[in-house]
Amino acid sequence: AQTVTQSQPEMSVQEAETVTLSCTYDTSESNYYLFWYKQPPSRQMILVIRQEAYKQQNATENRFSVNFQKAAKSFSLKISDSQLGDTAMYFCAFMKGNEKLTFGTGTRLTIIP
């Protein structure tokens, strides 16, 4: 079974700074997808970014980028120029093929004004 580990339960950073959230996973598969989801206080799950394992290029979405290290099974999320609206729980997730999402335990990120 796949496992996803987020070792930082909580983090805080000053507004406009850069923050990196870590995620490691364990799988024997070679083809899979990795995701970062954001859950703000409203509790609506929002997809932040997706990475296909067969792609070597790291995914980016505006201020959000990932550092995908397949051999190390590491998938960190970097948020640049952090904004107050980035305050949320962030979940790393793994999906193999057409199967279910496996979520990590989450990191609570607080952006300090």
Place this chain on the structure above:
Amino acid sequence: GAVVSQHPSWVICKSGTSVKIECRSLDFQATTMFWYRQFPKQSLMLMATSNEGSKATYEQGVEKDKFLINHASLTLSTLTVTSAHPEDSSFYICSARGLQHYEQYFGPGTRLTVT
């Protein structure tokens, strides 16, 4: 973008009663929907996967007779919590798989409080 709705957003029921939560994909058809449960400050725990027109697949440890899931159409799945008890109080989230198998769109969640 694809939108998933849930109804109700918040429900309070008495112990021993049943409550139904609806999950709808508003602008796309979803052959597969998922039901999650989330306790405060915890991650999402998958309860079951429902496929339109067939029986749901429950995760280990989830009581299928207590959490009844029906996926009767391509846009609607329902979760019925039967004979609810206070320990069933939680936040329930549904999601629907989009056209691409790696796409999953989440509903806004339903807060269930059993008194």
